[in-house]
Structures are given as structure tokens and as C-alpha cells.
Amino acid sequence: MTASVSSYDVLVIGAGAAGLMCAIEAGKRGRRVAVLDHAERAGKKILISGGGRCNFTNLHCRAENFLSENPHFAKSALARYTPRDFLSLVEKHGIAYHEKKLGQLFCDHSAQQIVDLLLHECAEANVTLHLRTQVNQVRHSGGFELDTITPQGPVTFHAPALVIATGGLSIPRMGATGFGYDVARQFGLRVIEPRPALVPLVLGEAGQRDWCQLSGLSAEVIASTSTPGAQRARFQEKMLLTHRGLSGPAVLQISSYWRPGASLTLDLAPRANITAPLLAQPQRDISKARAALREHLPQRLADRLITLAPPSSFSNRALEAWEEHLHHYRFTPTGTEGYEKAEVTAGGVDTAELSAKTMESRIPGLYFIGEVVDVTGHLGGFNFQWAWASGAAAGRAV
Numbered sequence: 339m340t341a342s343v344s345s346y347d348v349l350v351i352g353a354g355a356a357g358l359m360c361a362i363e364a365g366k367r368g369r370r371v372a373v374l375d376h377a378e379r380a381g382k383k384i385l386i387s388g389g390g391r392c393n394f395t396n397l398h399c400r401a402e403n404f405l406s407e408n409p410h411f412a413k414s415a416l417a418r419y420t421p422r423d424f425l426s427l428v429e430k431h432g433i434a435y436h437e438k439k440l441g442q443l444f445c446d447h448s449a450q451q452i453v454d455l456l457l458h459e460c461a462e463a464n465v466t467l468h469l470r471t472q473v474n475q476v477r478h479s480g481g482f483e484l485d486t487i488t489p490q491g492p493v494t495f496h497a498p499a500l501v502i503a504t505g506g507l508s509i510p511r512m513g514a515t516g517f518g519y520d521v522a523r524q525f526g527l528r529v530i531e532p533r534p535a536l537v538p539l540v541l542g543e544a545g546q547r548d549w550c551q552l553s554g555l556s557a558e559v560i561a562s563t564s565t566p567g568a569q570r571a572r573f574q575e576k577m578l579l580t581h582r583g584l585s586g587p588a589v590l591q592i593s594s595y596w597r598p599g600a601s602l603t604l605d606l607a608p609r610a611n612i613t614a615p616l617l618a619q620p621q622r623d624i625s626k627a628r629a630a631l632r633e634h635l636p637q638r639l640a641d642r643l644i645t646l647a648p649p650s651s652f653s654n655r656a657l658e659a660w661e662e663h664l665h666h667y668r669f670t671p672t673g674t675e676g677y678e679k680a681e682v683t684a685g686g687v688d689t690a691e692l693s694a695k696t697m698e699s700r701i702p703g704l705y706f707i708g709e710v711v712d713v714t715g716h717l718g719g720f721n722f723q724w725a726w727a728s729g730a731a732a733g734r735a736v
């Protein structure tokens with residue numbers, strides 16, 4: 339069967355958050371845009387995001403909320419498409435929303451409303467959507483040619499501009515692929531080794547024996563990591579014990595900074611002075627230490643700590659050392675739960691290959707946006723804000 343040929347001004351591969359935003363902005367400028375995706379529906383990750391309510395942005399979005407080999411790269415796009423810009427779209431579509439905490443905005447009802455918003459805006463901007471479309475080959479000869487298999491048969495798409503918005507490797511069962519990295523490598527662009535991020539951490543055998551019976555238990559901690567050479571970070575939020583290790587927002591956040599071999603430090607009782615009541619008493623013993631700990635931690639966690647890490651004695655010096663230990667408690671994870679459980683993929687197309695203003699690579703006409711780029715947000719709506727901002731930057735330039 340010979341392929342039919344379809345020509346556009348802009349081809350976008352990936353009908354996720356970044357790809358759809360790019361298509362809207364380019365379409366509004368009168369560009370003829372086609373979005374291609376192998377999935378049967380657009381915006382699948384948006385639908386499962388934020389527990390089905392989509393944490394679609396964060397009001398306090400700053401460059402510090404992103405990891406990248408170049409921490410300055412995201413600034414330009416983030417400044418030119420802000421959380422308020424996306425919020426005005428949400429309000430234009432009459433979508434009810436609320437701030438859950440720390441500037442995190444969620445839909446009151448359903449993430450489907452965000453997908454509907456994007457599809458509605460795409461239709462208004464005359465964007466053509468080709469779902470269930472497999473891209474087999476990307477060729478570059480003047481413009482870009484894509485050999486595809488669509489539900490109607492083989493089609494060769496042609497355009498002078500190609501935008502790669504295929505996301506990262508997280509959640510392969512939802513159709514995540516390394517396609518974007520392969521295209522970057524095909525064109526000789528550097529890819530920073532992708533790795534799972536915002537992901538639960540796994541403890542070794544001994545750690546699991548010590549802690550995992552407490553699976554389901556959570557406590558507010560400050561998590562930090564001492565990975566040599568990596569960006570420093572600390573997060574005060576909940577930690578959750580799981581049947582294989584550690585999770586909860588504090589651990590998910592720090593997991594993006596953690597590297598194999600490094601340890602995690604947890605302050606198990608932020609700002610608390612656990613031993614003060616003990617030091618004030620002349621009679622001190624293990625049951626008083628347990629009671630002091632139970633004042634600040636869930637009972638079962640306090641009891642486990644007393645078993646695993648009791649004070650070495652009840653002298654002032656030993657209690658002070660114990661206090662210090664509880665504020666700098668170390669875990670050494672053996673790994674992560676991997677892409678199956680990772681909310682995002684860190685690493686990706688090296689920002690040194692891209693224009694911070696337009697997302698165009700050093701191959702003229704070839705753009706990369708969203709999660710496929712080496713810009714990874716913290717938990718809390720930052721990854722979508724990057725998808726909107728990088729998508730808008732490319733959409734205004736293509």
C-alpha cells in the first residue's frame with residue numbers, strides 16, 4: 339500500500355500536556371498544526387494526575403522548583419507563561435478549582451475537564467489530532483518527514499517544523515516510550531541519562547525487616563540527601579512507610595535528588611526537642627524515653643525507634659547524642675520502585691542543545707518540550723507548569 343502524504347506547517351508528536359499546549363499556541367497564530375500520538379486518546383497522564391483531579395499548576399512556581407543540569411534554563415519559558423496564564427484558561431472554561439496547600443491548584447471535580455479544555459482550544463485553533471498513529475521513522479531533508487501507520491493506513495506527514503513532546507519513561511503501561519530520546523540521539527543531540535524521579539525508595543533486606551512491618555504509617559519529617567555533586571535539597575512533608583521502603587511526599591521529593599549509593603537523612607521530629615523533658619528529670623529510664631518520643635511521633639514508630647536505636651545511656655551527653663541521632667536518622671535505600679511507580683522521569687534532552695526562549699534545538703526546525711527535556715519539577719503542579727510553559731514557548735516560535 340503506498341503512503342498518502344499530508345503536509346502541515348508544524349507536526350507535534352505527543353498529545354500530552356506539552357504537545358497540546360504547543361499546538362494551541364501555534365494554531366492560534368494561524369499555523370496548520372497536526373498532533374500525532376500512538377495512544378487511543380489524548381492527555382492520558384492528565385487524566386490520572388493528582389488522584390484524578392489534576393494538580394494543574396502551582397501558584398508559587400519558581401526556577402528553584404526544578405532540577406536540571408542547567409538550573410537557569412527553565413526561567414525564560416516559566417516567566418513568559420505563568421501559572422496565572424494557565425489559570426485564566428481554566429477560568430475561561432468555567433472549571434471550578436481549589437488550592438489544596440502550598441499553592442497547589444486542583445480541579446474541584448475531574449482532570450477530564452483539563453483535557454476537555456485543551457481539546458476545545460485545539461479545535462478552536464484548527465489543530466488536527468491523529469490518534470492511534472505509530473511513527474516509524476523521522477527523516478530530515480529540508481523539512482521533516484514522518485513515516486506513520488494511522489488507522490487509515492500508511493501516511494507520510496511533512497512539515498518544516500517538528501516538535502517532540504513524547505514525555506518520559508514513567509508509567510510504561512500508559513504508553514510512555516523513549517521515543518523522544520531516540521529522536522534526539524538520531525540527530526546527534528546529547529541526552530542526559532534518564533532516571534525515575536518522584537518515586538518511592540526501596541530499602542535493603544535489613545531495612546525492610548526493621549521498618550516495613552510499619553507499612554502504612556506516616557510522620558512529618560525533613561528529608562535531605564547528601565549525594566555528592568548533586569543539587570542540595572531538603573523537604574519538610576509527610577514520609578510514609580511502605581511494604582518495600584519509603585514513600586510519601588517528603589520521600590518522593592527527595593528521590594529526585596537521590597542517587598544510587600547515597601543515603602537519606604530524615605529529621606524524624608522537626609523542630610521538636612524530644613529529650614528536654616527527660617533532661618529535666620533526675621530519674622531517667624527507657625520507658626520515660628519511649629514516652630518522650632511518643633509525644634512527637636506515632637506510637638508504633640516511637641516504639642520501633644526505641645527498640646532499634648535506644649539511647650546508649652541516660653547521661654546528659656548520651657541523651658543529647660540520641661536527640662541528634664533522631665534529627666539525622668539515616669536510611670540507605672538500595673534503589674527506587676522504578677518507572678512503573680515514578681511520577682516523572684528526570685534527565686532527558688540536554689538543555690545545552692536547546693534555545694531557552696523557543697525550545698528549538700541546534701537542528702533548525704526541531705523542538706523538544708515537556709518532560710522529555712532535562713527539566714524536572716518538584717511535586718505539586720510544577721511538572722504541568724513546565725509542560726504548559728515549554729509548550730507555549732515552542733508554540734509561539736514554530
Ligand code: FDA
Nearest residue numbers: 352354355356376387388393504505517708709719721722
Ligand atoms: P506526557 O507523558 O503527558 O505526554 C506524552 C504523550 O506522548 C503521550 O500522550 C504519549 O501517548 C505520547 N507518546 C509517547 N511515545 C510516543 C510515540 N513513540 N509515538 C507517539 N506518541 C507517543 N504533574 C503535575 O504537575 N501535577 C500532577 O498532579 C501530576 N500527577 C501525576 C500523576 C501520575 C500518576 C503521573 C505518572 C504523573 C503526574 N504528573 C503530575 C506528571 C505529569 O503528568 C507529567 O510531567 C506531564 O504529563 C508531562 O507532560 P508531557 O506532555 O511532556 O508528556
